[in-house]
Amino acid sequence: MHSSFFKTLAILCIGGLTACTQPAQQDNKTCQEAVQEEQPNAVIETIMSRRSIRKYKPEPVSRETMETILECGINAPNGMNKQSWEIRVVDNPDFINGITEVYKKANPKAAEDPSFKNMFRNAPTVVFIAHDPGYDCSQIDCGLLGENMILSAWSMGIGSCCLGGPVRFINTNPDAAPYLQKLGFSEGYRLLYCIAFGHPDETPAAKPRSKEKIKYVE
Ligand SMILES: Cc1cc2nc3c(=O)[nH]c(=O)nc-3n(C[C@H](O)[C@H](O)[C@H](O)COP(=O)(O)O)c2cc1C
The missing domain is CATH 3.40.109.10 (NADH Oxidase)
Structure with a gap:
């Protein structure tokens, strides 16, 4: 699932680069902005979907x-x-x-x-x-x-x-x-x-995170 996600992202990046060689878009968005808005970000997706796994299938990771x-x-x-x-x-x-x-x-x-x-x-x-x-x-x-x-x-x-x-x-x-x-x-x-x-043998739910520990210092 995740590797195909990377392949999709690679295709999109190549596609995005090709598109960026074309004249400026009508709505004044940069190509990068347009690609980012339309597509999920594979790294963020991986970070946010990861959970600790405590049930595994018996075979080891190759x-x-x-x-x-x-x-x-x-x-x-x-x-x-x-x-x-x-x-x-x-x-x-x-x-x-x-x-x-x-x-x-x-x-x-x-x-x-x-x-x-x-x-x-x-x-x-x-x-x-x-x-x-x-x-x-x-x-x-x-x-x-x-x-x-x-x-x-x-x-x-x-x-x-x-x-x-x-x-x-x-x-x-x-x-x-x-x-x-x-x-x-x-x-x-x-x-x-x-x-x-x-190899995971469970799909645990995300545990809550507190944003109260984060403060911007002006
Ligand atoms: C330094 C550290 C030590 C941990 N030790 C254990 C452990 O001994 N046993 C365990 O089941 N999980 C352990 N964990 C996993 C945490 O319990 C888990 O990351 C946390 O509850 C958040 O859940 P999540 O990883 O699914 O987001 C540890 C995680 C870290 C970062």
Whole structure:
């Protein structure tokens, strides 16, 4: 759905550029204004329609699609282009189910939910992101990296959920240490958060947002 949306936008842009080589329009609108008024904006549409997904179909996201998502991630703006992140992609069920067993042992109630499959909101693919605590903007870099991944994924019909809870567990539970070690982050990097990815199996409604937090300062 979303990829065809991009194709449509590309056709419209090409069409729009061609039209802009023609003489000025009668109603004095610029071509850009005319195109913007008539057509939805793919980026805004993707941002506004995205929701956190917590139910997924079992198959993992193909590595080819993940490559596109990761490429979009690392093209995020980042302080001084230091790229102060490290990224680990896990789609191996042994890893995901193994760490989930450790989680279940510590949180037996979690597994009582009949829809519970794993500690990453049941997703088949998880991206772990580590930051450099020695650089004061590293967490910002990692956040922007993640949002690029989340939005590019959604534009291709892939759902996601940004996750802090599981990482808090992995960073603090001694029984989870072998899994943290397996992620193999470099010395000096610390696991910050993870993002679950998968083919959505639900269409949650938007949660309300408050505009009261926004103020223009004159
Ligand atoms: C830093 C961060 C940590 C989050 N941690 C969790 C989490 O541990 N579990 C979870 O289900 N969702 C988690 N979320 C997802 C939020 O609950 C979700 O983004 C928020 O409720 C707004 O809903 P929406 O994403 O559908 O717009 C997290 C989101 C962020 C940005």
